[in-house]
Amino acid sequence: MRASTTEKVLNYVVLVAFAAQALVPILYVLVLALQPERIGDNSFWHLENFATAWEQGHFSQYMTNSVIIAVLVVSLALVLSLMSGYVLGILRPRGGDILFYVFLLGIMVPSEAIVLPLFFDLRDAGLTDTIWAVALPQTAQSLAFGTFWMRAFFRGVNPAILEAARIDGAGDLRILTSILLPLGRPAIVTQVVLTFMWTWNDFLIPLVMSPSGKMRTAPLGLAFFQGQYTQGSTLLAAGAVLVALPMVVLYLLLQKQFISGMTEGAVKG
């Protein structure tokens, strides 16, 4: 179908306008972050704001927490979902389908539902304000998605390949590590990307599970930074840029996985 010139121009106008409205709020924060802190000063490009915000907002500690928690959640959830996905997708024991629906349930459960009892029970066990109180509930949530995701991938693997490997004497562990892992790289990368994003951006679980603020993650640190500096919007904007930056860089590097993961994962779900 060939489009006329006016139609093309109109399409581009809409395209540019829509892209601009998506970008403006993000660029606005970036511009604010580069403003001078003192009122009346008209200079621009104050990169030192980032250093000041980093210092005053204790972001080195919060970023470290975020990285440790995200790595822990992503790797734990991946290993566990490979195990459950292998059983439910390849071995398919009796009762496997029921278990699958039990895991599927977890995708729908909102954090709001589990966070209250978890907080009180973990507090009684003396585990709040530890890394586990934040990471394990998030692992369980990612595991629900991961089981669903890995099972779907494993079910799609050609059974002839697995049969051939079995005849050659490969055991389950061997099949999983030497055949399915290399075959499943795209599915694994997508799961890593999505669960990393969810964990990094999560708010409610780290907020509730660390009442002392010891295990605060970067987004939480930013929310509390806002509470302290209601006036200094420059430093707040600089802090916001710092918190968004790792995810934005990762997105720009891996945007194919992000977009296909979100759209395919959503459509399969």
Place this chain on the structure above:
Amino acid sequence: MTAPIMPGTAATPQSPHAGDPRPRRLLNKRQGRAVISVVLLALPLLVYGLFMLYPLGRVLMLSFYRWDGLGVGEWVGVNNYVKTFSDDRLLGAFLHALILIIFYAVIPLAVGLVLATLLTRAQMRGLGFFRTVVFLPQVIAMVVLAIAWRRIYAPDGLLNSLLRGIGLGALTRTWLGDFSTALIAVGLIGTWVSTGLVTVLLMSGISNIPKDYYEAATLDGAGWWRRFWHITIPGVRAEILVSLTLTVIAALKTFDLVYVTTSGGPGTSTTVPSYEVYNQAFRLGSVGTASSLAVILTLVIFAINLTINLLGERD
């Protein structure tokens, strides 16, 4: 271990060792599989059970108690649920969530359908860049977006400056602090985040519709509207349902956005169910009420998922 004598457990046809004269192994094939399944599932089920299923059961139990989180709880039956439906503040939170659904789901779907139709009709350069840009808000933490929008809505922010610039200074106000505009202002942030996701989803759906359908329809004299209504809409039904599921649930689960922009205010004009779960439990010390809210919220989300899935399987 003695091998149980059950039909089908001995030598199954697919077994490569059928009729194998070697001495019997300790476990036959099916038993071996069952053992491996149990071993591999033990750890995932432990984590999932302790940190998902068990708390899910516990929240249901807590919802029948009056408890401040410290002493001993008191069994109050369905009292907390009754309270939710008679308390203006809590009922208001659910009403606000319904309004947010319009902003998070309905408007983005309408806008997304028009944009996606427009953008996939013609072969254009730069679509990849466009997709990357409009999807960007999805990956940035809501706290960051909320802070950006707080500045835009501030008295000296971008929106008011813009209004003054085009001579509409009379309209300027503290958007997030005004009773009449706060909820709309919060909702529009949701619209802004959702629209990119919905558009990208619909674009991938439309590009899967065979081009001949449109060509045939055009030859038959169908205009723009009829092609849109009879080809595009049925062709992206799955994507529409997925968009609705994701955005409606996002609207119902709004927490960080409200926490950062308005804390439910001014007054109670922007409280939402998940904010009230947090507020009731950790600020007002009514864990029971908070739990009943969490249970209702979960049931609503389940119901929406189920309904949309049933609609999706209709044909």
